[in-house]
Amino acid sequence: MVQTPIQENNMKLKMTLDVVKTLDKGFNKRVLTEHASDCPVKVISCDNHQEVLVFDVSISRKILTSKAFSSINYFKPGIEHLAKEGESINLISNFYEQSILFKEGKEHDEVKKAFHYLLEDLSDGLQNNKPLIMKYFDKRKKRISSPLIFTNTLIQLCAGLMISKLTSIPLKRVFHALSLRRNVFFSHFHASRHLASNDAFAYLYGASNPPEEYTHEGHKHLLAQSLIIMGIDPLVGEICANIVEGNTENFIGGVDRHCPTSFVSRLCVQPYSIADLEFNPGDICYTSLLPGKNEGCPSGSNNSSSLAFGVGVHTCIGKRLSLVILGIAQEVMHNCFREGFSGQSVISPDGAFLAFRDTE
């Protein structure tokens, strides 16, 4: 039977709501570790494709390492809609168009290689800045009253130093830009978060524009923007998770257990079957990265099966840098906050990320 446009729209809306509801149910109640899920897979069918939510990490791993799936710019329809409505969204839209997260093949590999060298340099630079970071916290420790305030302050400082180094934009300007940004990886397209992040970029650049895409300067700015959009939230979540958990000795080892990024999305581009699932081109897949019960690694050990930083061609470029920052966070805690904090932060997941909020 042929559907009317209204019936077709209702069907699409119902499917979108089903997907959002299932993502919310799966990840909004996530705990610090051992994220038990009541169903390994949920399939939501539409007339011409299906959306599949995978909560079983062994299936996630196979999907993320298969050539049958590719990344997609899932923000594109929402961003185009905002642009049509006359919203000023150009800078963030260009970032999504250029981001390696949404690229495949040669273009992806070349930019990723350029990032690799820049990140090595940034990691070494941060290590050299450790005395400055210690001094910064030593001076301000009385004003820092909760794990979340500490974490936000530390990441703002580390990210600020690195962005300023990459872009030559003054640190004070970078700090203000960072205060405007928001997590855009929500379980559905959240317009105001993208607008806020565009505001952050607009403040950062003022009257100028980011440099040309495929130049050395262009890569430096793209990496600075990637840090703002993709690096800050999981870092804040991970450091806070360690403090809230009471893990003071091994922040780095905590990542595999806490897995601050809950899930990633892919588009099926070739027929693929796994377990009882059949994927066809056009199907969308949301794959959980969270270790289930008894899958998280004990504190101190190295879990090679962890998906905390993703797996396959899109594995996180910021892993080494993140481990350096986690090491610095642990040292600052030991030096300046041995007694802990007077205020409390509690888990409050935010879309794709593990996040925290302060209690009153």
Ligand code: HEM
């Ligand atoms: C604890 C901290 C971090 C965690 C847990 C984390 C997690 C992840 C995950 C799971 C992916 C895979 C995405 C996918 O497969 O779709 C990813 C990709 C990525 N991450 Fe991170 N990340 C962290 C820190 C950072 C930092 C500091 C940066 C700084 C630039 C960064 C930049 C990126 C980029 C550019 C990609 C895309 C890589 C590609 O598509 O090839 N991340 N990250």
